[in-house]
Amino acid sequence: MRHAGVHEIATASGARMSCAPLPDSPVRPRREAPFVRAGIFPPGPALRRPDGTAARVERVTSTRMPLAQGLFTAIGYRDRVTGDEIVALVMGLDVPGETDGPATAAGAGRSDGEPVPVRLHSECLTGDGFGSLRCDCGPQLQAALAVVAEAGRGVVVYLRGHEGRGIGLLDKLRAYRLQDAGADTVDANLALGLPEDAREYGGAVAVLTDLGVSAVALITNNPAKTRALTGGGVRVVRRLALPAAVTPANIGYLRTKRDRMHHQFGPSTAPGPDEATSRR
Ligand SMILES: Nc1nc2c(ncn2[C@@H]2O[C@H](COP(=O)(O)OP(=O)(O)OP(=O)(O)O)[C@@H](O)[C@H]2O)c(=O)[nH]1
Numbered sequence: 710m711r712h713a714g715v716h717e718i719a720t721a722s723g724a725r726m727s728c729a730p731l732p733d734s735p736v737r738p739r740r741e742a743p744f745v746r747a748g749i750f751p752p753g754p755a756l757r758r759p760d761g762t763a764a765r766v767e768r769v770t771s772t773r774m775p776l777a778q779g780l781f782t783a784i785g786y787r788d789r790v791t792g793d794e795i796v797a798l799v800m801g802l803d804v805p806g807e808t809d810g811p812a813t814a815a816g817a818g819r820s821d822g823e824p825v826p827v828r829l830h831s832e833c834l835t836g837d838g839f840g841s842l843r844c845d846c847g848p849q850l851q852a853a854l855a856v857v858a859e860a861g862r863g864v865v866v867y868l869r870g871h872e873g874r875g876i877g878l879l880d881k882l883r884a885y886r887l888q889d890a891g892a893d894t895v896d897a898n899l900a901l902g903l904p905e906d907a908r909e910y911g912g913a914v915a916v917l918t919d920l921g922v923s924a925v926a927l928i929t930n931n932p933a934k935t936r937a938l939t940g941g942g943v944r945v946v947r948r949l950a951l952p953a954a955v956t957p958a959n960i961g962y963l964r965t966k967r968d969r970m971h972h973q974f975g976p977s978t979a980p981g982p983d984e985a986t987s988r989r
């Protein structure tokens with residue numbers, strides 16, 4: 710029997726379940742990122758000025774960032790379109806305009822023709838900050854920093870506007886509540902009237918362009934990120950797989966990422982033909 714305010718969700722297994730939303734969480738209409746809604750900036754490649762520099766992000770400041778993995782430079786950006794903050798954690802690159810920081814210290818001037826190890830890391834306060842075991846974001850962030858430190862050069866681009874796959878922190882908590890009642894991570898977003906993945910990578914492409922990075926070894930299991938960079942004009946020479954940090958709390962989440970979001974948990978690869986295009 711259906712009750713007012715109770716809606717049904719089809720789970721990945723095909724079973725149907727009912728979830729009663731909290732009073733403050735009515736099912737809202739599907740939402741798009743504000744800049745897409747306003748028609749200001751379509752998802753996709755970064756805008757470039759006529760002189761070829763990235764126009765979408767503004768480099769605001771930079772500072773030393775000593776981390777457990779090594780000494781990085783944190784370069785802070787503002788995405789002029791979304792207003793989002795983005796931080797590039799850089800090691801060992803010859804970054805235009807950064808002459809005296811550790812960004813250039815380890816491998817400055819090195820031009821061995823090798824692609825730069827790069828991770829685009831979507832903000833996850835619960836995983837990265839609280840150490841939540843519901844997802845694998847925290848271990849992935851630490852592992853990516855270790856890959857860069859081991860290589861002596863690379864970039865982790867930390868994307869603050871991406872929390873909850875772009876739906877924001879509070880809606881992610883709402884989605885978790887639905888998952889507590891049995892929904893998987895995709896159906897929970899959809900049940901809230903939100904996209905399963907609202908992320909857009911134009912700001913990240915603009916940051917890489919600003920850093921002078923045009924060919925990367927991309928640290929990810931998510932083929933959508935490869936497609937986004939390729940579509941934005943950044944060459945993904947290979948993908949570096951991240952080991953899955955499996956816990957009893959996140960095994961269902963990881964299965965859903967593999968089965969419904971097509972994440973690749975296998976070994977590192979060259980991008981496949983379907984990733985060489987910008988379709989999403
Ligand atoms: N809406 C929602 N977002 C989640 C959930 N679990 C993690 N996230 C967010 O998902 C984002 C990370 O996405 P993932 O799918 O784990 O990984 P990815 O970044 O796409 O791919 P990798 O590069 O392989 O790590 C972060 O912004 C998290 O906050 C969830 O259950 N619901």
Ligand SMILES: [Zn+2]
Binds near residue numbers: 837
């Ligand atoms: Zn997470």
